[in-house]
Amino acid sequence: MTARPSRRTVLKVGAASAGAAAVAATSPDLLRVRPAGAAARGRLVFVFLRGGQDHLSAVVPYTEAAYYDARPTIAIPAAEVRQLDDQFGFHPAMPGLHSLYTAGRLAVVVGAGNLAGDRSHFTAQDLCEYGTTARPGDAKGWLGRYLTTTSATSNSLFRGVAMTGTVPVSLRGANALGIPRIRGFGLDTVVRPMSRLIQDQYGGNAPVERTGIQALNAAAQISTLTGSIATDGRTRAFADLATLLASDLGVEVAAVDLTGWDTHHEMGTSSEGWMRDLLAELDTNLATFQSDLDARGLTDVTTVVMTEFGRRVAENGSGGTDHGFGSAMFVMGSRVVGGVHGEWAGLAPGTIGARGDVIPTVDFRDVLGDCARGVLGVTDPGSVFPGHTHRPVGVIAP
Amino acid sequence: MVEPTEILGTPTVQNEDVRREPGRRDLLRNPWSAAMVALGGVALAACDFTSASYDRNVHLLRRLTFGPTPATLARIRSIGENAWLDEQFAPSSLDSSAMNAKLAQLPALTMSAVELATTYPVGVPAPGWQLQFAALLRAVLNPAQLHERMVEFWNDHFNIYFEDRLHQRLKIIDDRDVIRPRALTTFSDLLVATAQSPVMLVYLDNYISTAGAINENYGRELLELHTVGVDGGYTEDDVVAVSRLLTGWTIERSTGTFAFRSALHDPAPLTIMGWTRPTSGTALSHGVQFLQWLAMRPATARHVCTKIARRFVSDAPSPSLVNAMAAAWSANGSSIPAVLRAMVGHADFAASASLKYRRPSDYLPFVLRALGADVVVPTAPSQLGAFSAVYSPLHQTPFMWDAPDGYPDDEASWLSAGADLARWNLVGVTATNRIPQFVVNLSPLAAGLPGRTAHEVYSAISRALVHEDTTSLGRDFLNRQLGWTTNLRPSASQIATALPTIAIASLISADAQYR
Numbered sequence: 001m002t003a004r005p006s007r008r009t010v011l012k013v014g015a016a017s018a019g020a021a022a023v024a025a026t027s028p029d030l031l032r033v034r035p036a037g038a039a040a041r042g043r044l045v046f047v048f049l050r051g052g053q054d055h056l057s058a059v060v061p062y063t064e065a066a067y068y069d070a071r072p073t074i075a076i077p078a079a080e081v082r083q084l085d086d087q088f089g090f091h092p093a094m095p096g097l098h099s100l101y102t103a104g105r106l107a108v109v110v111g112a113g114n115l116a117g118d119r120s121h122f123t124a125q126d127l128c129e130y131g132t133t134a135r136p137g138d139a140k141g142w143l144g145r146y147l148t149t150t151s152a153t154s155n156s157l158f159r160g161v162a163m164t165g166t167v168p169v170s171l172r173g174a175n176a177l178g179i180p181r182i183r184g185f186g187l188d189t190v191v192r193p194m195s196r197l198i199q200d201q202y203g204g205n206a207p208v209e210r211t212g213i214q215a216l217n218a219a220a221q222i223s224t225l226t227g228s229i230a231t232d233g234r235t236r237a238f239a240d241l242a243t244l245l246a247s248d249l250g251v252e253v254a255a256v257d258l259t260g261w262d263t264h265h266e267m268g269t270s271s272e273g274w275m276r277d278l279l280a281e282l283d284t285n286l287a288t289f290q291s292d293l294d295a296r297g298l299t300d301v302t303t304v305v306m307t308e309f310g311r312r313v314a315e316n317g318s319g320g321t322d323h324g325f326g327s328a329m330f331v332m333g334s335r336v337v338g339g340v341h342g343e344w345a346g347l348a349p350g351t352i353g354a355r356g357d358v359i360p361t362v363d364f365r366d367v368l369g370d371c372a373r374g375v376l377g378v379t380d381p382g383s384v385f386p387g388h389t390h391r392p393v394g395v396i397a398p
Numbered sequence: 399m400v401e402p403t404e405i406l407g408t409p410t411v412q413n414e415d416v417r418r419e420p421g422r423r424d425l426l427r428n429p430w431s432a433a434m435v436a437l438g439g440v441a442l443a444a445c446d447f448t449s450a451s452y453d454r455n456v457h458l459l460r461r462l463t464f465g466p467t468p469a470t471l472a473r474i475r476s477i478g479e480n481a482w483l484d485e486q487f488a489p490s491s492l493d494s495s496a497m498n499a500k501l502a503q504l505p506a507l508t509m510s511a512v513e514l515a516t517t518y519p520v521g522v523p524a525p526g527w528q529l530q531f532a533a534l535l536r537a538v539l540n541p542a543q544l545h546e547r548m549v550e551f552w553n554d555h556f557n558i559y560f561e562d563r564l565h566q567r568l569k570i571i572d573d574r575d576v577i578r579p580r581a582l583t584t585f586s587d588l589l590v591a592t593a594q595s596p597v598m599l600v601y602l603d604n605y606i607s608t609a610g611a612i613n614e615n616y617g618r619e620l621l622e623l624h625t626v627g628v629d630g631g632y633t634e635d636d637v638v639a640v641s642r643l644l645t646g647w648t649i650e651r652s653t654g655t656f657a658f659r660s661a662l663h664d665p666a667p668l669t670i671m672g673w674t675r676p677t678s679g680t681a682l683s684h685g686v687q688f689l690q691w692l693a694m695r696p697a698t699a700r701h702v703c704t705k706i707a708r709r710f711v712s713d714a715p716s717p718s719l720v721n722a723m724a725a726a727w728s729a730n731g732s733s734i735p736a737v738l739r740a741m742v743g744h745a746d747f748a749a750s751a752s753l754k755y756r757r758p759s760d761y762l763p764f765v766l767r768a769l770g771a772d773v774v775v776p777t778a779p780s781q782l783g784a785f786s787a788v789y790s791p792l793h794q795t796p797f798m799w800d801a802p803d804g805y806p807d808d809e810a811s812w813l814s815a816g817a818d819l820a821r822w823n824l825v826g827v828t829a830t831n832r833i834p835q836f837v838v839n840l841s842p843l844a845a846g847l848p849g850r851t852a853h854e855v856y857s858a859i860s861r862a863l864v865h866e867d868t869t870s871l872g873r874d875f876l877n878r879q880l881g882w883t884t885n886l887r888p889s890a891s892q893i894a895t896a897l898p899t900i901a902i903a904s905l906i907s908a909d910a911q912y913r
Contacts, residue, residue: 050801051801119618120618120622122622164793165793165814166793166811166817172810176814177814177815178815178817180791180816184791185816186819187819187823187826188822188823188826189826190826190830190902191822191823191902191906194875194899194902194906197876197879197907200871200872200874201868201871201872201906201907201910202910203871206910207809207813208813208912209910211813211815212818214815215815215816215818219815219819262615262801264603264613265603265615316611316612316614317607317608317610317611317612317613318603318611320613322614322615323614323618355634
């Protein structure tokens with residue numbers, strides 16, 4: 001059975017949007033809230049790669065024989081990697097990120113992860129997004145905690161936005177907005193005249209009522225923006241986000257999801273296959289996003305990329321890899337300290353544990369904590385990551 | 399024959415307007431007609447426009463169906479809750495001929511894997527949209543509503559993603575031959591059937607898991623998602639052992655059906671969570687026995703009952719409720735009807751009237767049922783553009799959740815400003831008949847209303863749609879919007895013009911009240 005895997009994601013976001021439910025601009029009767037002093041702090045984009053991105057395909061330890069021994073059919077040949085240093089190289093499908101790396105605008109953290117470790121996608125994603133090693137009492141995501149526990153720079157509705165239909169766990173607890181696309185985030189023509197009714201009917205304190213009022217206000221404010229016309233939701237998410245960041249709506253933190261990384265089978269080779277497609281898409285999305293930000297002069301925006309866990313060192317019986325442990329993280333933007341960060345223990349049999357994992361040496365919260373402190377201006381990262389003592393990794397310039 | 403093929407961009411591409419058939423507007427076929435007569439005679443005569451007291455039957459229908467309609471409410475009031483449940487637990491006893499006539503327009507639904515592969519090769523639109531449309535059609539029109547609700551539940555629990563044509567084709571068979579026939583039987587039977595379902599074997603990679611070269615994907619999700627749950631007491635060694643036990647469970651390539659290949663199977667003795675492989679019987683039977691054993695674990699009962707309670711009662715089911723359901727599970731061989739009876743008989747169910755926010759995939763059929771909409775099957779995939787435009791802002795298009803845990807079921811996952819906008823807009827475009835696939839005729843709502851005051855009109859329409867008056871806070875707005883005054887007794891033509899506005903107001907207000 002030659003099950004060449006296709007990308008798991010295109011259908012999910014590719015649904016055509018025809019005119020029937022198209023909506024127009026809303027009544028502009030609500031005052032736009034201009035963020036006060038937002039420019040003084042940086043802003044952060046949190047990209048989550050759902051499914052467990054394979055560290056060793058993206059950031060390849062191309063000098064280690066153990067890597068090639070463990071992956072007879074899916075390893076990236078040393079001659080083909082885009083070198084980062086004398087130890088690591090990018091997959092050849094990542095030219096855009098490699099250029100950013102060369103320009104000193106991309107930090108690569110090897111051997112990162114949640115040291116509590118969990119091979120369940122769903123538990124591991126939740127913990128990464130909560131920023132904890134167990135389910136937190138406040139049920140807030142780490143970005144939600146940032147929004148609610150630090151002194152607000154503005155009372156903008158748009159302080160926290162997710163470029164998704166629903167709000168991911170990372171932004172929970174802060175009334176963050178989910179804006180899957182700018183075009184369409186508004187009221188239908190027959191509903192628009194009923195805003196007043198909705199204000200009256202949604203006047204209580206139930207969650208659905210609070211989001212209802214938020215929806216009315218946000219739709220009024222967003223109505224002047226022109227969203228991307230891209231039909232690929234993944235590309236559009238970044239294009240729309242750049243538009244939001246360039247507006248005066250007061251976006252401070254944003255979350256973007258990229259799915260499809262659960263590569264249990266047929267990952268393919270350096271030149272074709274599932275992993276190559278995934279990495280090429282990631283590379284295009286991130287590099288294009290950074291170019292877009294650069295063109296708009298948005299040097300205050302930093303992007304951090306993570307996944308819930310890496311994958312096993314050895315390939316499985318299906319040309320794929322099963323759930324592992326340590327993963328790679330990326331930090332992109334004008335404020336980063338470029339280069340490879342983290343301590344690499346190597347892949348020798350004695351260093352990869354009983355099940356053959358990249359054992360993480362860098363707690364993911366220390367990378368996110370660097371961003372919270374160096375980008376968002378959080379003086380005590382412990383306020384965002386309760387119970388965790390911050391150990392700087394040095395991905396953000398002081 | 400059944401080869402994975404390149405991904406199809408989307409099941410829907412064009413927005414091509416579908417001309418509606420005037421015959422579909424036939425008033426006599428509109429489910430409201432009879433109810434409005436009843437309303438005129440009973441509800442209006444009682445002049446009780448403000449009471450929102452708990453109505454057990456309405457509450458039960460809000461949870462166990464995709465939304466109360468006058469017909470379903472009349473039925474449960476007529477025969478009583480227990481007899482209604484009996485009827486719902488025997489779906490084949492209900493007359494579904496009207497729905498079946500529409501389903502017959504979706505030919506992929508009855509095909510074999512080979513027929514699907516030959517009928518829908520690369521180059522013609524993939525068949526997945528037919529199952530997506532059928533899911534909505536059934537949710538709206540199937541009189542066996544509880545069966546449909548449980549089919550939706552199990553399709554989430556044993557989630558399959560329309561990753562490519564192969565998954566679409568095999569999911570059509572899974573929905574038809576695995577999930578639907580067992581949705582109201584026992585979990586044990588359902589679990590074994592899903593483990594042997596070709597689409598599950600492909601989606602979670604078990605079909606390529608072989609002795610000495612296992613793939614842990616299915617073994618892990620079987621324990622974590624399908625049965626005992628992530629806290630169910632298994633270890634990483636158990637994940638490996640399950641995967642070994644199920645090596646050789648694969649598919650026959652020429653037919654797309656389940657096959658056990660002993661040559662690919664690892665027959666070694668093993669122990670999983672205290673279960674030990676028997677020394678007699680066939681290797682295949684060992685896997686089946688393990689699944690049956692797994693289905694009856696207390697942890698499985700608690701995990702699955704918690705999810706059922708979360709779907710039908712509240713996001714955070716109490717231990718008391720879950721224990722009652724799990725006890726019914728254990729005492730009745732994982733009987734799904736027994737579990738559901740225990741659930742509706744528990745005090746928490748009665749007390750949950752405003753505790754559940756409808757997921758988008760439940761909200762859409764709810765709105766259509768409330769509005770008495772007819773659903774028109776598109777005759778070509780190109781006509782699905784408008785249908786897609788309805789679904790995409792709701793972010794819960796059927797079979798499009800890519801992770802094996804299925805679409806989430808809690809309010810926190812769904813509630814957001816964008817979700818509110820999408821729901822209001824859905825009500826707006828549907829009530830004003832702008833979705834070619836949904837034909838709405840509001841005029842029967844006006845029966846018996848001329849001569850009533852403005853407030854009575856609002857209340858009656860709201861009650862007809864959502865079975866209580868949700869407009870009390872919106873009367874001033876409606877008066878201003880319609881140019882009416884409280885003491886006005888609007889004419890028939892005034893009411894006819896105002897119907898969409900009042901209907902939209904009723905439904906939007908109902909959503910704010912978790913109705």
